[in-house]
Amino acid sequence: MACLQRCFCINESSLQLNDDVLGLIAFKSELHDPSSALNLWTEDDSSPCSWQHVQCHPVTGRVTQLSLDGLGLSGKIGKGLDKLQSLQVLSLSRNNFSGSISPDISLIPSLSILNLSLNSLSSRIPIELASVVSLRFLDLSENSLSGPIPDSLFENLSSLRFVSFASNFLEGPIPSSLSKCSSLGGLNLSNNHLSGNPSFVNGFWSLTRLRILDLSHNAFSGSVPDGVSALQNLKELQLQGNHFSGSLPSDIGFCNHLSRLDFSDNLLTGALPNSLQRLDFLSFLKLSNNMMIGDFPYWIGNMSNLEYLDLAGNAITGYLLASIGGLKLLNHLILSHNQLTGELPASLSYCSRLFVLRLRGNGFNGSIPQSLFNLGLSEIDLSQNGFHGSIPPGSSKLFYSLQTLDLSNNKLTGDIPAEIGLFSNLRYLNLSWNNLHSRLPPQLGQFQNMTVIDLRNNAIYGLIPEDLCDFNSLSILQLDGNSLIGPITEDIGNCTSLSLLSLSHNYLNGSIPKSISNLKKLEILKLEYNYLSGEIPQELGRLDNLLAVNVSYNRLIGRLPMGGIFQNLDQSALQGNLGICSPLLKGPCKMNAPKPLVLNPFVYNIPMNSNNSVSDPIQHHRFLSVSTIIVMVAVALIVIGVLVVSLLNASTHRSLAFVDTAMESKCSSSQRSGSSATGRFSFFGSRSSSELVNNAESLLNKATEIGHGVFGTVYKASLGDEGRMVAIRKLATSNMLQSPDDFDREVRILGKASHPNLITLKGYYWSPQFQLLMTDYAPNGSLHSRLHERSPSTPPLSWANRFKIALGTAKGLAYLHQSFRPPIIHYNIKPSNILLDEKHNPKISDFGLARLLTKLDEHVKTSRFQSALGYVAPELACQSLRVNEKCDLYGYGMMILELVTGRRPVEYGEDDVMILSDHVRVLLEQGNACDCVDPSMTEYPEEEVLPVLKLGLVCTSQIPSSRPSMAEVVQILQVIKTPVPQRMEMF
Missing domain, CATH: 3.30.200.20 (Phosphorylase Kinase; domain 1)
Structure with a gap:
């Protein structure tokens, strides 16, 4: 009998082990394993306990842990895992898993840790997870999950200790069942689209074991009620990036263990509650970009553990009190854009660990304390205040630490200190809009990492140093509005990283150096209001990246460079010179010649800086020799040629306002940024972060x-x-x-x-x-997700919005086809590339990316357009046909058919395949067109829907020439939208 029992146990154990093997093999079969991490998994083994990334129970031999983190696996999380009935830990994070989360996971009864973070999982959170009552750790963060969090998800999950759904596309309210998770210690729902008023907060206050609560970057609104003091164990509270209003909870200071508090980027009002001073362990306090008022709190200096303080972007008044020196651990002090006044207290230097100091845009005055420059600061931003006096010399500590120095828009006087040349790691220097009276420091060219030098609008005099770009990292150089003299050094051509060069409103003379043509990255060149003479070097026409040039009010003559932007310059960028040859300018055109014709300089009243004047007496001679007449005829012929070429190429004029806008944008995008050794960034009028x-x-x-x-x-x-x-x-x-x-x-x-x-x-x-x-x-997602992945709580698209999407998309495509030569062809129009803003206005994405392909024909023949099944024009598969804008018409036509019907372009049934265009055509011919309209639309005008369906069929014609142009589509849609009486009058 004992033998029979022993044999029975052995057979039962073998069966269980086989279940584990079979389950893992079935799971592996669904995966793509590029690094062969699972190669040793084989169905020939009787047990998986020796396999990599698998752990088993030492007694039963059943699989208890499966950890496949960061192996680069892709595919779907399919069947097989439910066989692992003793599995406790399932961790598949940092892979490329896609598709939905399999409900079969809920069939694992002993599962306590589920980590699927950092994948590409989509669809919704399965309600079946609510049955895994043993679950203690649940992390689904950084995927593409959408829809609401199931309301009953947490109903039976009282054992949960940690939940993270961060960085997905979840929407709707937080389920009330969450209050049942009485053991919850950490909750992170940040970076989603969750919304609602904070009535749910009362439920949170009952989670007394909560240590971390992160609801940041959602769409919550309303006031945060008192009661937070119930969370006695709370250490981190992050609610930034929402629409919270009202005051901070008055009892916030009774969360005794709080170390991190972030309410930034909300709509909070009122003053800082005095209870904050009770937070003895608080190290991080960020309340920036709200509407808070009141005086800067006197008690802030008593928060001895504070390391990071950011109150920027509020309306806080008062003085920075001497008590600030009590923050011995402080490394970030950010008070920019408030209404603080008075002098900086000398005690600020007692914050010996201070690393970043930003006080921009306040009303501080007095002198800059010398003791401040004795700290090891990395960033000093005191701009847009009322500081006066001189710039303090730095200390040896600051020489090595300082990377950003911005003292612009103050009332500083005196010299630029010679010590500035010792800041070996300085990247960004802005001393503009002060009253500094100094020569340019000769050490400016010695900064190895310098990317921005902005010394505009001071009283800087002398020559431009020749060694300004010895290390070739400089991206922006702005010296305009000073008293610089002499020529522009030829060595400026060594600044090959320059994108903005502005030397206007100075006293520079001589010719424009040819070496500027070496600046291949140059985008903006400002040389106006100087004494520059001669011709603009023809070599500058080879600067393909040049977007804006201004050389007005100099003494330049001759023809403009033939290439680049010079043939399209606005009059304001050229006027006030002696004789530039341009059809935009009136007056004589002067060319360099062996016996030059000398013009009367007083024909032009050349305005200069307020301290400048034109006093050079130039003789006015007339040469009537035969050689002079020949020269005149030759000059006339050249001028006529230049005029013809200029007229042919003057289709695009750039105004002087663009120069200023582009200059400011470029300065902003490069601020505090270093140059990359391996790549390069370029920004189009946007502000970038140094990170x-x-x-x-x-x-x-x-x-x-x-x-x-x-x-x-x-x-x-x-x-x-x-x-x-x-x-x-x-x-x-x-x-x-x-x-x-x-x-x-x-x-x-x-x-x-x-x-x-x-x-x-x-x-x-x-x-x-x-x-x-x-x-x-686009936080509101694509048209595809709105049509085919809509949650039950999201209302369907109305006909008005659908028509708006059809018309807006047509307008965007018409712009791409008409405004560029050659036209920009999208090649991949489909609903997933139509993004929607908050008012359902369409935004076309991915346009023109085919321009980045070296060989489009080879690209089209590959399988890359398989994802656009049903939208790809048939001619893209036929090399004998000319590929043009008509390709976009086909995809657009299929898109509006899908928009009206709510069905996909190709649908597979059990026994047949439905082609949407054929389906609509048959119903139209039978007179049953309304049968194909999306049933979720309860109301729609037939007089608009039927013409749009017919337009979709015309656009999807198999013959490209039978399709209309996109401009014609826009006109047709506008006629369809016109009220019927007016439409009849039009015809």
Whole structure:
């Protein structure tokens, strides 16, 4: 009998072990394993306990832990895991799993830890997880999950200790069942679209074991009620980036263990509650970008553990009191853009660990304390205040630590201290808009990492140093509005990283150096209001990146460079010179010749700086020799040629206002940024963060993947201190342009596309290893998700919004087709590339990316357009047909059919395949067109819906020439939308 029992136990154990093996093999079969991490998993083994990444119970031999973190696995989390009936830990984070979360996971009764974070999982959170009552740790963060959190999800999960759904696309309120999780210690729901008023907060106050609560970057609104003091164990409270209003809870200071408190970027009002001073362990306090008022609290200096204090962007008044010196551990003090006044207390130097000091945009006055420059600060920003006196010399400690110095827009006088040349790590120097009377320090060219020098509008005099760019890292040089004299040094051509060069409103003379043509990255050149003479070097026409030039009010003569932007300059960028040859200017045109014709300089009243005057007497001679007549005829012929070429190319004029705007944008984007050794960033009129500019790879590491497209993977990321969200596409490198100049040229063309129905391209990053495109982030998702992945709580699109989407998309495509030569063809129009803003206005994304391909025909033949099944024009598969804008018409036609019907372009049934265009055509011919309208639309005008359906069929014609142009589509839609009586009058 004992033998029989022993044999029975052995057979039962073998059966159980086989279940584990079979379950893991079935799970593996659904995966793509690029690094062969699971190669040793084989069904021939009787037990999986020796397999890598698998742990078993020492007694029963059953699998208890499966940890596959960071192995690069992709595919779907399929069946098989439910066989692992003793599994306690399932961790699959930092992979590329896609699809939905399998409900079969809920069939594992002993599961206590489930970590699926940092993948590409989509769809909704399965309600079946509510049955895993043993669950203690649940992390689904940084995926693409959408829809509401199931209301009853937490009903039976009283054992939960930690929950994170951060960085998804979840919406709706927080379920009330969460209050049942009485053991919860950490909750992170940040970076979603969750909303509602804070009535749920009372439920949180009952979670007395809560240590971490992060609801940041959602859409919560209303006031935060008192009662937070019930959370006696709370250490971190982060509610930033919402729409909370009212005052801070008055009892916030009774959370005795609180170490991190962040309510920034909300709508809070009132003063800081006095109870805050009770928080003895608080090290991080950020309340920036609210509407808080009241005096700067006197008790702030008693918070001895405070390391980070940010109250910027409020309306706080009063003085910075001497008690601030009591914050011995403080490393960040950020009080910018408030209404603080008075002098800086000398006791500020007692904050010996201070690393960042930002007091920009207040009313501080007095002199800058010398003791402040004895600290090891990395960033000093005292700009836009009323400081006077001289700039203190630095100390040896500051020489090595300082990276950013901004003292602009004050009343500083005296010299630029010689010690400034000792700041070996300085990257950003801005002393503009002061009254500094000094020569340019000769050490300016010795900064190895300097990217921005801005000394505008001072009283700086003398020559421009010849060694200004010895280390070739300088991106922005602004010296305008000073009293500089002498020629522009030829060595300026060594500044090959320059994108902005502004030397206007000085006393510079001599010719414009040819070496400027070496500045291949130069985008803005401002030389107006000087004494520059001679011709503009023809070599400057080769600067392909040059976007704005101003050489007005100098003594320049001769023809303009033939290439680049010079043929399209506005009159305001050229006027006030002696004889520049341009059809935009009136007056004589003077050319360099062996016996030059000398013009009367007093024909022009050349305005200079207030201290400048034109006093050079120039003789006015007339040469009537035969050689002079020949020269005159030759000059006339050349001028006529220049006029003809200029008239043919003067289609695009840039105004002087653009120069100033671009200059400020460029200055902003490069501020506090270092140059990359392996790649380069370029921004189109947007402000970048130093973190982004300095390290593109770290940006991708913290970014969240939100989708895949034809041309690469799309991420969302937060930039800068303000946490602005952008979308980042990491381009697939196959067949992409590998030349940085070619890539730059093509992307800049896309960057010029500006239309209300196009997603804005913000900039790009290029390196030999990878390329990134940065665009606006659309938090409301795509038309595809709104049509086919809509949650039950989200109302369906109304006909008015559907028509708005159809018309707006047509306008955006018409702009791409008509405003560029050659036209920008999208090639991949489909609902997933139509993004929606909060008012359901469409924004076309991914336009023009085919321009970045070296060989489009080879690209089209690949399988990359498989994801656009049903939207791809048939001619793209036929090399004998000319590919043009009509390709977009086909995808657009299919898109509006899908918009009206709510059905996909191709649907697979059990026995047949439904082609949407054929389906609509048959119903129209039978007179049953209304049968194909999306049933979720309860009301719609037939007089608009039927013509739109017919338009969709015309656009999807198999013959490209039978399709209308996109401009004609816009006109047709506008006629359809016109009220019937008016429409009849039109015909």
